[in-house]
Amino acid sequence: MGQNYKVAVIGLGSMGYGVASSLLRAGLTVYGYDINDAQMAKFREAGGAEGALADVAGDLDAVVTVVLNAAQTEAVLFGDGGAVPMLRKGAAVMSCATVAPDFARKMESQCAETGVLYLDAPISGGPIRAADGALSVLASGTAETFAALKPALDGMASDVFEMGDCAGPGSAMKAVNQLLVGVHIATMAEALTFGMTQGVDPKRFYEVITKSAGNSWALENRTPHIIDNDYSPKSQVNIWPKDLGIVQDIARSAQFSAPISGAALQMYLAAQGMGLGAEDDAAVAKVYAAMAGLTLPGQE
DSSP, X not given: OGGGSEEEEEOOSHHHHHHHHHHHHTTOEEEEEXXXXXXXXXXXXXXXXXXXXXXXXXXXXXXXXXXXXHHHHXXXXXXXXOSGGGSOTTOEEEEOSOOOHHHHHHHXXXXXXXXXXXXXXXXXXXXXXXXXXXXXXXXXXXXXXHHHTHHHHHXXXXXXXXXXXXXXXXXXXXXXXXXXXXXXXXXXXXXXXXXXXXXXXXXXXXXXXXXXXXXXHHHHHHHHHHHTTOOOOSSBTTHHHXXXXXXXXXXXXXXOOOHHXXXXXXHHHHHHXXXXXXXXXXXHHHHHHHHHTOOOTTOO
16 A cells, blocks of 8 residues: 555654654655644654645545543544544544543544544554554454554554454553553652662662562663663653543542552652653652652762
8 A cells, every 4th residue: 555545643742753753664655743843844854744734634544643642632633623524534543642431432433423433542662662663552443444544553563452343442451551551660669769778779679670570561661761860751750640540530430449550640640749740750769769868870
């Protein structure tokens, strides 16, 4: 299908830019849109197609939204200048933000009113895997929708998990994943700083735990940020009150107690309260350090 397949990626942040670059590398015609003009210019210089969304929307096969949350998803799809009313019948939307399952079902229903297909398709794997076209996509939608988005899915993902034949199950699975990752990052910070109270150096902590049963992907990925005193945001603290908030909302509606994710949520809220919201989520360790009077590497 190659360049005959036209896709717009809306949201060129750390994940979206990687997705757009991967689709470009797969030989698709890719338009990139963002509120940050510099990101759009950078993508066009890398080979992205020229043209305003309003001018090209009618010719698109697909729109991939890689924005922060439900409000932004709804805005780019149905708000002022939103994509969906401009798309042809049979075009497909792939929505990659972490949202509640009910919201995903609502978007699918609204898209269907104009004959547009909708894939509930949250992504996992981080910016490096996004740039490598090796994301995991936790997707749910009709067989027709999966078929319409196959070139895009092939270009951006190493694993496409088909969770169901309508919107909702993809977002439910992402909430499960986010419960684990959010808890793992907070627990890494707790364990690292707990070790420091006993004289365990963070570098030694990393060396030992990554070869022990206490290891996790999040620990392996985030601990180096603390050791290197590098809190430039690969994934912001701000993401977790949103994502763990979704977990808690779903849990309440299911009359399910989720106390461990609730405790992790409080630590990210504390980090926001300390003004750390825009820092890398490994900065949750600063909350523990402040409470215990510890000095993290490079913070002397």
